[in-house]
Amino acid sequence: MRPLGDAMKVTWRVRTKKGLFFRAEDFISFTKRIAEVREESKEKLREIKEKDPYSLEVLPYARTIHELKQLYGDGLEIRSHGESFLDLFQSRFKPGGVYILDEPEAPLSPLKQLSLISMIKDMIKEDAQFIIATHSPMLMALPDADIYQIEEGNLTNVSFEDIEHVKLTKDFLDQPERFIRHL
Incomplete structure (x- = not known):
């Protein structure tokens, strides 16, 4: 930044x-x-x-x-x-x-x-x-x-549910053992 x-x-x-x-x-x-x-x-x-x-x-x-x-x-x-x-x-x-x-x-x-x-x-x-x-x-x-993310150098408006970070966090919190066992 x-x-x-x-x-x-x-x-x-x-x-x-x-x-x-x-x-x-x-x-x-x-x-x-x-x-x-x-x-x-x-x-x-x-x-x-x-x-x-x-x-x-x-x-x-x-x-x-x-x-x-x-x-x-x-x-x-x-x-x-x-x-x-x-x-x-x-x-x-x-x-x-x-x-x-x-x-x-x-x-x-x-x-x-x-x-x-x-x-x-x-x-x-x-x-x-x-x-x-x-x-x-x-x-x-x-x-x-209004949520934006940078994709391939472009600023794109996205919905909360479609943000990869949000999806990953939800999945991790739902089943942390699923992620941790592979680390």
């Missing part, structure tokens, strides 16, 4: 901060950067207060710390990988936004995938749009989703 992300330029008719291009493999570096910004702001706040406890120079750093706390609580790096993914989505999904997600199910248990589906459904009711690349039959089962 890296070439797509590098080649893609998202533009808006109306200037907005409602949207997200998310790739699962970028998440760890994102959480580390957020933690660094929070710690840098706290350190700068301490330095300024030591020099002058009443200085207004603290305001931008205090605001950054407050905003990060509002968005991500004590930090995305503190919770489990799956929970922090959901925290990120919860903080970033806004009504009317456009969201491009690449394999958001990667760290999510089936139960957490249902939580993500619930968030997506809520946002769709509020005019948000989602483009999701996934291997998850659970996410593919989103009601009213």
